[in-house]
Amino acid sequence: MSTKTSLHKTLGTWLTLGVTLLWLLGVIASGVVARHEMNEVFDSALEETAQRILPLAVTDILNREGDPGLERVLALKEHNEYLTYLVRNKSGKLLLQSHDADPQIFGAFPREGFSDTLTHRIYGESAISETLYIEVAEPLDHRREAVLDTSLALLLPLIFLIPISLVGVWWVIKRSLRRVVRLQQSIEVRGGGDLSPVAVERLPEEFEPIMISVNRLLERLRRAIEAERSFTANSAHELRTPLATSLAKLQRLKTETQDAGVKAQASEIEESLRTLARLSEKLLELAKAEGGSALSEQVDNLVPILRMVASDYDHQAPGRLLLNVPDDAVRSLLDRDAFAILVRNLIENALRHGTDDQPVNISLTDDGILRVVNRGEVVLPEKLALFRNRFVRSNTKTQGSGIGLAIVEAITNGAGITLNLRSPAAGQSDGFEAELNIVVVE
Template identity: 50%
Template sequence: MNDATSLQRRLGLGLTLGVTLLWLVATTVTTLVVEHTLNKTLDSALEETSQRILSLAVVEIFNRESSDLLQQVASLRPHEEYITYLVRGADGIPLLISHDVDLSVFPETPQLGLRSTATHRLYGTSAVSDTFFIEVAEPLTYRRRATREMLTMLLLPLVVLVPLSLIGIWWFVRHSLGGLLAYRRALEARNAGDLSPVEAKRLPKELVPVAEAVDQLLARLRRALEAERSFTANSAHELRTPLAAALAQVQRLRREAPPGPLHDRAGRIEASLRDLSRLSEKLMQLAKAESGGLLAEAPRDVLPIVTHVVDDFRRTFEARLELSLPEEEQVVSSIDPDALAILLRNLIENALKHGQQDQPVEVVLSNEGVLRVINAGTVVPAEDLARLMDRFTRANTRAGGSGLGLAIAHAIAEGSGASLTLSSPAVGRRDGFEASLWLPL
């Protein structure tokens, strides 16, 4: 999902690109139309000019003393001549030329009609029964310059239009998608345990059914989880009293029974009741882990909690624990203290139960808020390691247990926004097992 493209960005860039492409297409079509019209107009002017000049040239030639002499029209004042002309007789001899003419532009023999060379646009016509011919030449550079200037004037607005279009379209799209963006932020701000209805305001009409379907799905999921948690908690709670009473009776029976089969059977029953009592306690912890409320109202220092849990294990179970605390005076986290205590207890119990008995269990808390529980032992295969945080899943071990300890720890970590990872072998070792918890800030 991190690679998904923003709808706002997609619409903004798409609409801006579309406007730009449409402008370019319109500019191209306009340029072609105007260029065609311009050429048609200039060709018409070229024809008109040649016919006017030829009529005057014929009169001028007839009024000469010698009609076969070449005469060049003088310029009244200095100027750049856009159109040059050449008047010739029937034998092709030049009779009259403009003042700034380049004879190499014209062909050796007169040609009638419009035509183009690599550099000029030419028009030729005749008069007096094809006795006199005139050819008028106009450089193509002027037409090309006019086309370029027109194209520049049409494209120049794009320099301002594209940024303004991008800003305007971006603002309009963001304003139009304001409800959708608010809905997205409301979803992003939620933690995994928040299943309350999502507040949806100003959503587009097309997305309202989606929001309603999400709320209905969350409601169904919330009811299903509440029913499951309620059943788990109530079952464990209701079992606690009869289990305690049965355990007390079995302990009394065991003390009163003489050595023999009855005493041994009472011992096995007592062990089974203790396992069942521990399972009931684990189920209550799992219900709490999945019930939400795993974050404290304000961040608290976790050092006292970690120290208390480790000292309690040392005192109650005479456990082989080594505690390493950071140099900082406190490590602050937003996780609920009771939830952290339950999580740490399960990690330590798992390490003591499945670790190598003659090696200590290390509990390490770093300045960055990383809590690590490390025990020595054989390496857990990767396929078993990937399933250890599932409920009632146990690796290939002879140690007792319900398979709920790591599942409870994982549920608390996930519900509080922490990150729990399992490693085997332990980091920096060739054997052992390590559970690392990144506490939420």
């Protein structure tokens, strides 16, 4: 399960959720305020209605002849009556009521002021020394419906505003982070050998120090690699010269002396010097391979490099190398010197540890698969796994430093190449095979 998070997605998601939540809280707060204000308006309407109707009702009741009985106010036309009222005396006797009034919703005796039942809000007012009372009732469902309609009127625009805000937030974030994304892409797409400075103009203030620090690190790394390459070249020259001089003087001594014992000792010293020369060469190659310079900033064709290295060894072991390369170019960012060192060590290893009268097959395909295969004894799996380490040899009787495959391993690790070792080789009952999957640039 990936734990990576995107700054773009994180900001977009949380800002959208935050804005949506704030809007919802605003609607709820607006609904609460609207409910409070509407209740005040409705209560004022109840009170005003009672005070307007009461004088008319009192006049009507006092002008009646005889015992005033119940009268119902006739409606001029059918309509929904949200406000209903009735007029009673102090004992609760009905004297007047609206056409749609239900006496059951009122109490047994009239009373002044506001009161609530389970279904209605009631306001009472008295007149003529509290002998006549009017009570006006309003259904609570009417108030709830009004509050609900108001809240929905506030909420419905959010259905359109939330998607618009989502698109707007993501667009603003994407536009604000486009140069940060460009910085990320410029670092991500470059190969391990590209140490040129990262250049992205007008970065946000928070990311500018990151680019500066990355460029400083790249500059330090470039200088370190250049110093390593310079040291490798200078060291190789300084070591080769005294060793070659010593070998030349020793060979001259062998030709000038007539003492058989001195000649034998000189031959032993000569062999030791040659071994030291080969070891110093391998150590310098290992230092170069581990110096992080396996990749280059420019694309090279590997085919002529492979042909050149193979031709050098064809002179040393005539007829033992079978080379199979494509006619087209095989281009890669693998450093040409690193590739030459890699191929040289694989060929030396195949020649030294393979059967003398059997050929070594070297092949390179169009898609960058390099194989070096020889014939010989099968290497046990537990020993095969140790070949990537330094100073490990399959046969102590053969000449060699034991670091050839370690050099190859260092170069492949630095270049991100997969090295596969097999014994027996693929399609054979014996032998040894080294296979590399080199990344090809189209």
